[in-house]
Amino acid sequence: MTPEKLVLPRYRRDPAGTHPPLGSPGYRSTALRHPRQPPVLLPHLLTEVTGPLLGPGRLAPRDNDLTRRHAGEPVGQRIIVHGRLLDGDGRPVPDSLVELWQANASGRYRHVGDNWPGALDPNFDGVGRTLTDAEGRFEFTTIKPGAYPWRNHDNAWRPAHIHFSVFGRAFTQRLVTQMYFPDDPLLDQDPIYNSVPDERARLRMVSRYDHDRTVDHWALAFAFDIVLRGREATPLEDQEDAE
Secondary structure: OOOOOOOOOOOOOOOOOOOOOOOOOOOOOHHHHOOOOOOOOOOOOHHHHHOOOOOHHHOOOOOOEOOOOOOOOOOOOEEEEEEEEEOOOOOEOOOOEEEEEOOOOOOOOOOOOOOOOOOOOOOOOOEEEEEOOOOOEEEEEEEOOOOEEEOOOOOEEEOOEEEEEEEOOOOOOEEEEEEEOOOOOOHHHOOOHHHOOOHHHHHOOEOEEOOOOOEOOOEEEEEOOEEOOOOOOOOOOOOOOOO
16 A cells, blocks of 8 residues: 655745835845845755644733733833734634734834833833634734834834734744834835835735724724735735745
């Protein structure tokens, strides 16, 4: 009897213009760090696809609430960010690890490399994580980040944004994107946001104010779905020529 051949998943390519190119002239630092040679695609064998596993035992009870992990209240506008993780056919992706990291309300990261004169907040570290539920839903309580300056061009300011990282069932299955806020006046001059060629794809990185989920006297709510593949895919980093 011939043993069955292991068939690993392959994915259809997303439409052209969905993801930013690795080299974006407006985003100056890409010229220093993007690959200059074509990628070498290595096959994912059973070890890479199945492990190490990510599960609920790796999460602490308040990992998805960035406002209640310290001795005092963080400074800034409290917000709820919620959404669904979906595949290219609109089906929920359950039990997937979703991480976020962000600047605080003054636009400063708690990082040794961030030393512009925005105030640090001792009650806010800017990192969180959670698992999607059976319907692909995730939710975070956090503080709306502030804009911050960077040295990409003259008087350059990054719009308020939150970084998201999505894991599959193993560490080799990781995707990264950014979420922006509606009606931000800095979006038009931001070369990272505008590095996504397709305008409709760019708009999929902008969250939606959700009044129904806003909690009275507590927090504003913003909805942000992450779609992994297909015509409605969320723009993701380092996806050029990905299989």
